[in-house]
Amino acid sequence: MARMTMIQSIRSAMDNAMEKDDNVVVFGEDVGFFGGVFRCTQGLQEKYGKNRCFDSPISESGIIGTAIGMAAYGLRPCVEIQFADYMYPGYDQITQEAARIRFRSNGDFTVPMVVRMPTGGGIFGGQTHSQSPEALFAHVAGIKTVIPSNPYDAKGLLLAAIEDDDPVMFLEPKRLYNGPFDGHHDRPVTPWSKHELGEVPEDYYTVPLSKAAIRREGSDVTVLVYGTMVYVAEAAAEEAGVDAEIIDLRTILPLDLDAIVTSVKKTGRCVIVHEATMTCGFGAELMALVAENCFYDLEAPIIRVTGYDTPYPHAHEWEYFPGPKRVGEALKKVMESA
Known part of the structure; x- marks a missing residue:
């Protein structure tokens, strides 16, 4: 290594x-x-x-x-x-x-x-x-x-x-x-x-293109993320004191739907985080899939935390990104829902 x-x-x-x-x-x-x-x-x-x-x-x-x-x-x-x-x-x-x-x-x-x-x-x-x-x-x-x-x-x-x-x-x-x-x-x-x-490893190895990874196991809420947002979600869960299960999708197509469904059925709650704008972002597809496959297992509405629906703001990019504060607020909100 x-x-x-x-x-x-x-x-x-x-x-x-x-x-x-x-x-x-x-x-x-x-x-x-x-x-x-x-x-x-x-x-x-x-x-x-x-x-x-x-x-x-x-x-x-x-x-x-x-x-x-x-x-x-x-x-x-x-x-x-x-x-x-x-x-x-x-x-x-x-x-x-x-x-x-x-x-x-x-x-x-x-x-x-x-x-x-x-x-x-x-x-x-x-x-x-x-x-x-x-x-x-x-x-x-x-x-x-x-x-x-x-x-x-x-x-x-x-x-x-x-x-x-x-x-x-x-x-x-x-x-x-x-x-x-x-x-x-x-x-x-x-x-x-x-x-x-x-x-x-310095040697040749592969990671399957169709398998998500559980970055943090938890029982309260499933957080679906990829890329940079994995670390934001980890920090948000720690700061909010929420036992979140963080799923790193790794590939968004092909998508590991089995891993998503298994996790959401276990936790009953779902938060989706990505850096891209919200409207027609990949989070909308994830939300639809969770609703279709886990509707009767959900204990709260699905929440998305994303970039804002604006052209990319050069001078304010760190306000544009989902950060631990915004993600933490979503985690608390989904936990408060009946």
């Missing part, structure tokens, strides 16, 4: 995959010589050469289109979109081509490609570097969407995504890149005081 940040674990995953399979290629804006804007690909070009790790033009549609063609003809591209906010020029090809080729060809072609992209806020990146677009991918049949919360999962999930024969959107929470997030604070804390760096 090695102690790694999420950046290091993601780099280790690509290194393992490229070493194991010559068909794995890595490319995107500045990912070659420069090693990526967050240094996730640092050293890969030097180790594997310019044919397997290389820079692309500043064209998200070009990156996605090239990756689709490569994947359909047998390669396994793992490409980087520099920020999730930049993926929109390539969204047409993701949804209209990558997601559909297996079905349109009756299984003659698959698209084993991974699109990595930093997601969410917390680095004062402003409106065009801080969005959380996971619901846009979850709505599209034919693609998978992954959001890790820690270095161990990040590496195992990325290797599983590279192995997968369908396109995978791999969203990496920027607030977790350089160290675990101290969820007790509504603003950045340096050094990261509560959690240590993740213990991550």
Whole structure:
């Protein structure tokens, strides 16, 4: 085991995959010589050469289109979109081509490609570097969407995504890149005081793309979260004194519905937390699924705690995020309901 940040674990995953399979290629804006804007690909070009790790033009549609063609003809591209906010020029090809080729060809072609992209806020990146677009991918049949919360999962999930024969959107929470997030604070804390760096095997391993993880067992209320919000939920439960069971979804598509239903039927209450805006956010789908499958087991209304329905507020981003205070208030409210 090695102690790694999420950046290091993601780099280790690509290194393992490229070493194991010559068909794995890595490319995107500045990912070659420069090693990526967050240094996730640092050293890969030097180790594997310019044919397997290389820079692309500043064209998200070009990156996605090239990756689709490569994947359909047998390669396994793992490409980087520099920020999730930049993926929109390539969204047409993701949804209209990558997601559909297996079905349109009756299984003659698959698209084993991974699109990595930093997601969410917390680095004062402003409106065009801080969005959380996971619901846009979850709505599209034919693609998978992954959001890790820690270095161990990040590496195992990325290797599983590279192995997968369908396109995978791999969203990496920027607030977790350089160290675990101290969820007790509504603003950045340096050094990261509560959690240590993740213990991550240096060797090849995978984490299933369809299994949630119980981060904290409890009997009072189920909290459904992913990414950065795992740590916020943990802090909120501790501060509110609520025996919350915290479920880290890890993949929002495919979704581990069995884990969700089992937990909610045990606790009888549910709070859903995500950083993206509320309206048509993935929390709405989670709320509907819990209501459909656990209605007669619920002892209180389901509550969502999310980002606000506004354009991303650069100057007030730490007021925009769900923090331990807002989540704690939701936990107390759901416990007070008859």
